[in-house]
Amino acid sequence: MRKSQEHQLLEELQSRGRLSPTEEKELFIRRVGFEGELEAFQLISDYKKSEWQLLNDLTFNHDFGEIQVDLLLITQLGWWVFEVKNYDSDYEYRDGKWLVNGRPKARDDFAQLKRTMEIFKNIHRSSGSRGELVGKLLFINESDSVEIVGADSALYLKRAKLKRYLQELAEDCTIFIDDTVNIEREAQWLLSWTEKNLRLKSITDDRFESLRKGIYCYLCRSFNTEVVRFHVCCHACGSTEASEKAILRTICGYGVLFPYKNLKTSEVLSLFGGQVKYYRVNKILKKYFEVSSSKGSFINPINSFEYQFLNIKFRYIDKRNLGIKKES
Numbered sequence: 001m002r003k004s005q006e007h008q009l010l011e012e013l014q015s016r017g018r019l020s021p022t023e024e025k026e027l028f029i030r031r032v033g034f035e036g037e038l039e040a041f042q043l044i045s046d047y048k049k050s051e052w053q054l055l056n057d058l059t060f061n062h063d064f065g066e067i068q069v070d071l072l073l074i075t076q077l078g079w080w081v082f083e084v085k086n087y088d089s090d091y092e093y094r095d096g097k098w099l100v101n102g103r104p105k106a107r108d109d110f111a112q113l114k115r116t117m118e119i120f121k122n123i124h125r126s127s128g129s130r131g132e133l134v135g136k137l138l139f140i141n142e143s144d145s146v147e148i149v150g151a152d153s154a155l156y157l158k159r160a161k162l163k164r165y166l167q168e169l170a171e172d173c174t175i176f177i178d179d180t181v182n183i184e185r186e187a188q189w190l191l192s193w194t195e196k197n198l199r200l201k202s203i204t205d206d207r208f209e210s211l212r213k214g215i216y217c218y219l220c221r222s223f224n225t226e227v228v229r230f231h232v233c234c235h236a237c238g239s240t241e242a243s244e245k246a247i248l249r250t251i252c253g254y255g256v257l258f259p260y261k262n263l264k265t266s267e268v269l270s271l272f273g274g275q276v277k278y279y280r281v282n283k284i285l286k287k288y289f290e291v292s293s294s295k296g297s298f299i300n301p302i303n304s305f306e307y308q309f310l311n312i313k314f315r316y317i318d319k320r321n322l323g324i325k326k327e328s
């Protein structure tokens with residue numbers, strides 16, 4: 001599971017400058033939401049049957065309208081849509097109204113679910129899937145501070161009931177001997193219908209000017225770093241990182257800030273604040289990124305390093321707090 005581009009962008013902005021109060025709030029909401037989705041994804045993965053497919057963060061934009069779905073579980077019996085809510089304040093739903101800590105809540109989660117499912121119904125129908133379509137709010141927070149009175153119990157599920165619910169669903173599915181092929185086909189069909197980059201956020205050139213340039217430490221985010229041949233040393237926490245990795249990480253950060261741009265060496269270089277030379281950035285772009293159709297530029301993966309290059313092994317490994325060693 002990966003964070004959305006907007007979430008990644010806010011984190012890059014936070015590392016390189018100050019967020020506005022609105023952005024701070026937005027980042028907080030995104031972090032809490034992401035943690036909840038991650039938690040839900042892991043729990044469902046643990047409890048689900050192996051042949052079921054669990055998809056996450058799907059965005060659709062077709063004639064039916066635009067919707068985003070947190071989690072979608074494909075089983076022999078049909079599709080289960082989960083809208084994950086990671087609430088730890090006191091939420092109360094009574095007589096058709098939501099309250100948060102005793103005050104009215106702006107958005108009605110049930111109304112939002114209803115809207116999503118109305119649109120999703122059309123997608124489900126056009127897929128040719130003959131199974132059921134079920135939509136539920138999933139309250140994932142362990143504190144279980146959500147109290148619901150008078151709502152259709154089919155429309156929501158609490159964390160404590162999730163395991164039992166999926167076990168029962170699995171039992172219901174045992175009448176199907178093997179429908180793995182259909183599940184796989186439906187998952188592929190859905191993925192082919194999603195729009196990966198629908199809501200991209202970019203920053204202005206002025207905002208870019210105001211950002212702190214250079215390589216920040218991968219551990220403590222300090223800019224007090226020094227590129228020493230094959231390593232980047234952090235003078236604040238004493239860690240070292242392979243310089244190839246640090247450069248790659250910084251290039252990815254640039255791509256997240258400007259999702260609509262291809263990656264050009266001269267432009268990307270401006271984020272390094274003079275810490276790295278042109279040829280080195282160019283060499284790494286050539287090594288790790290695909291050449292784009294526009295001359296002299298590379299395809300922007302619009303993804304931070306942790307998601308794009310996680311499995312790449314570097315010759316030099318990162319070291320934490322082992323003192324700063326300068327190479328001769």
Ligand SMILES: [Zn+2]
Pocket residue numbers: 217218219220221222234235236237238239
């Ligand atoms: Zn550091």
